[in-house]
Amino acid sequence: MAAIECPKCGEAQPQIRRPKNWRQFLWGGNTCANCGTEMDAQGRGVKPKK
Numbered sequence: 001m002a003a004i005e006c007p008k009c010g011e012a013q014p015q016i017r018r019p020k021n022w023r024q025f026l027w028g029g030n031t032c033a034n035c036g037t038e039m040d041a042q043g044r045g046v047k048p049k050k
């Protein structure tokens, strides 16, 4: 598995995910612990839809 880095701050994301919501659980996204940016499994930024 390639390391994922936050698209905003470059913080390396842990390989062991703790999904924050169903989308992350289903699609393998992550939330940066440093700046809170959500990203998908490829480390691309995700803009939450409201």
Ligand SMILES: [Zn+2]
Binding pocket: 006, 007, 008, 009, 010, 011, 032, 033, 034, 035, 036, 037
């Ligand atoms: Zn970040």
